Amino acid sequence: MYTEIKIVLVNTTHSGNIGAVARAMKNMGMTDLVLVDPKSFPSEEASVRAAGADDVLSNAMRVSTLKEAIKDCELVFATSARARHIPWPIMDPREMAAVVGEVKKADSAKKVAIVFGREDRGLTNDELHLCQHHVCIPSVEAFSSLNIGSAVQVIAYELRMGFLAQAGQLQCPQWGTKWDVPLATQDQLDLLFAHFEQTVLKTGFLDPDKPRQLMTRIRRLIMRALPDSIEVNILRGILTSVDKSIKLKSQLKKEVGE
Amino acid sequence: MYTEIKIVLVNTTHSGNIGAVARAMKNMGMTDLVLVDPKSFPSEEASVRAAGADDVLSNAMRVSTLKEAIKDCELVFATSARARHIPWPIMDPREMAAVVGEVKKADSAKKVAIVFGREDRGLTNDELHLCQHHVCIPSVEAFSSLNIGSAVQVIAYELRMGFLAQAGQLQCPQWGTKWDVPLATQDQLDLLFAHFEQTVLKTGFLDPDKPRQLMTRIRRLIMRALPDSIEVNILRGILTSVDKSIKLKSQLKKEVGE
Structure with a gap:
């Protein structure tokens, strides 16, 4: 000062x-x-x-x-x-x-x-x-x-x-906040969005014949939050757990002969 | 608000x-x-x-x-x-x-x-x-x-x-200060500076052969203060009182036969 x-x-x-x-x-x-x-x-x-x-x-x-x-x-x-x-x-x-x-x-x-x-x-x-x-x-x-x-x-x-x-020490809001984890790279984000799309296709939420603006809106929402790499890993983990649950359900269905 | x-x-x-x-x-x-x-x-x-x-x-x-x-x-x-x-x-x-x-x-x-x-x-x-x-x-x-x-x-x-x-209500510093008297016009200022020059010639402070930067410095000082018209009148009044005192002194000198 x-x-x-x-x-x-x-x-x-x-x-x-x-x-x-x-x-x-x-x-x-x-x-x-x-x-x-x-x-x-x-x-x-x-x-x-x-x-x-x-x-x-x-x-x-x-x-x-x-x-x-x-x-x-x-x-x-x-x-x-x-x-x-x-x-x-x-x-x-x-x-x-x-x-x-x-x-x-x-x-x-x-x-x-x-x-x-x-x-x-x-x-x-x-x-x-x-x-x-x-x-x-x-x-x-x-x-x-x-x-x-x-x-x-x-x-x-x-x-x-x-x-x-x-003194050039005025912390720039948000972008300058010291973060504990590196921000996700564009490559990590693209893999996340691809994974997301595959999963919502499987759950049936995304209709390939009428995709509307779903993936654009999801992309905009996530990118606006500037996710870090741990956050992207968490989201990928959630998607994987959904994928597994779906797979398990269809196996069970097969086993009970539905 | x-x-x-x-x-x-x-x-x-x-x-x-x-x-x-x-x-x-x-x-x-x-x-x-x-x-x-x-x-x-x-x-x-x-x-x-x-x-x-x-x-x-x-x-x-x-x-x-x-x-x-x-x-x-x-x-x-x-x-x-x-x-x-x-x-x-x-x-x-x-x-x-x-x-x-x-x-x-x-x-x-x-x-x-x-x-x-x-x-x-x-x-x-x-x-x-x-x-x-x-x-x-x-x-x-x-x-x-x-x-x-x-x-x-x-x-x-x-x-x-x-x-x-x-709301456009942020008072602009100094220039926007509400003033009780209108600022002096350029014409009033020019008359002031001319008067000032005449007076300091009479007192001998301004040497016409070596004027240096005197009038420029006086002009810069006064104009930097953004004088209002009452302030200019006060300065003119002071100069006039100096003029009169000088005149009085030279009359007195004549009378005593110096």
Whole structure:
């Protein structure tokens, strides 16, 4: 994960929230927490909610003003839910992550801060004006205020998604899932479909005079699932067991003279 | 926001977390919460943490098995932090939102469920196998377990980002920010730069014999900020006040016979 990105919490009231923030940060690989004049910290409640992110809490820096917290930063984002008297350019979290990604790609040592306000009132206008950019999580207007731990989680998640994409580590869905068994080869699949066709001919389900789209549909269904070689072997095994049962039945029929 | 998307919580232990989930859902415009055999609900703690999302809590459906919760759904995602014995195709939350978006675009009435497991152990393998897709929030491996409220927040945020993008309502950063004053016209900007040049000639800062890149740099700086017409008027006013002060000074000089 990127280094030199601070999460700055201004005047947090509930210490449990500081713990939740530490956990959210550590989940996403972030470590630098700065507390601007917290109401009560350290606290038991913070440690409980940190749920194992005690290292983030114990390494947290404590300062008395926002100015002090961000003075060495080259890129400062304020999070804000509401529109203000004088509008400021607003980004959504994804755009913020893109900007951070570009800056970090050019120089990973550049210092970044993301600032979160009080639980009840957010940041003051003076505090917002200290920050270059405002980031807004696109909540619904009628119920816009996120829990501060949840807000940090969303921001940290976007930063991590950006980081993983840049590092080429964003796992490609499905196709990239690490699989325990090699995928079936086209040859294995063709043998499976041939076997399948023979068996449903024997059971009478496939009428050779009216084959309709049966084999095409079966082929499409199975291939859509990208079967691995064990799965193909299992299906072949099932078909073989059906073949044997049919054979057995016809032998029995012969024996009882039907 | 999309309708017909359920958030399903299985065997949640801490009722406060149910409240946090309700808040995260309402923040992102989601309303359908299903509780599978919760340990204690309703509860005071849930209402406190819901912070105003009491409607989501009071409308929550309560069922005794996961099967019952998802029986009418056409698309079911399980959230999962860990890799399992038998791998299952994994998506990240953004890919999940893209799939939901495609399904909803084709038919907004299609029912979707996103399933979250217990705080300490997640979902059992049997529960995971009831779900078509597994969604994994890309946390760091050494500290992978998110708070359930935070996990729902990330998923709901991705669904909302997908919804807003589809609805063409994703505010374009900066350029799309609702501004209180019209942007300056090119004509206003040109007059500003001409005025600026005259003034810095008078102050002596701009040497007409060695202009270097001064006016280009000033132009680039100001235009990068996309000034509005009030801001341009303010800058013109400042230049005029400088002009007057210079004039005053030279008159004074004349009067004292310098």
